[in-house]
Amino acid sequence: MKIRALVVDDSRSMRRIVMKGLRHAQLAEFDFQEAVDGDDALEKFNPEEYDIVFIDWNMPKMNGIDVVRKIREEPLNDQVKLVMVTSNKTMDFVTEALDDAGANGFISKPFTPKDMRNKLETIIAEIVQIKKAQGGLLGKLFGR
Numbered sequence: 001m002k003i004r005a006l007v008v009d010d011s012r013s014m015r016r017i018v019m020k021g022l023r024h025a026q027l028a029e030f031d032f033q034e035a036v037d038g039d040d041a042l043e044k045f046n047p048e049e050y051d052i053v054f055i056d057w058n059m060p061k062m063n064g065i066d067v068v069r070k071i072r073e074e075p076l077n078d079q080v081k082l083v084m085v086t087s088n089k090t091m092d093f094v095t096e097a098l099d100d101a102g103a104n105g106f107i108s109k110p111f112t113p114k115d116m117r118n119k120l121e122t123i124i125a126e127i128v129q130i131k132k133a134q135g136g137l138l139g140k141l142f143g144r
Contacts, residue, residue, distance in 0.1 A: 018054050
């Protein structure tokens with residue numbers, strides 16, 4: 001079962017590092033798409049196409065926290081997990097991302113695959129559980 005992920009960062013190399021770190025964390029098999037900034041992310045975002053979105057905090061045009069807030073404005077988007085990826089490590093930033101904006105997770109740069117595994121294990125398990133439940137429901141609806 002593949003996890004569909006959107007990786008949002010204005011740095012191409014950082015998008016690659018996030019994707020490589022996720023592969024090496026071995027939490028799941030991922031199908032990645034990329035967005036170069038917040039505007040691009042919102043343009044590409046569709047709750048039916050992504051299971052999880054990794055969002056850099058500091059980007060031009062629209063920062064990551066505003067992307068999270070914008071996505072969370074629509075209740076249909078609640079099933080998609082949003083993870084902030086940032087060098088901001090203070091509790092104020094963590095609180096703003098998780099409690100105020102509605103992110104599901106927070107990963108501090110720099111990170112290792114082990115860090116990603118520790119931070120994302122529960123979130124990925126939730127996604128897998130949701131996808132299995134949806135698959136079972138579809139099977140019942142379509143006689144599979």
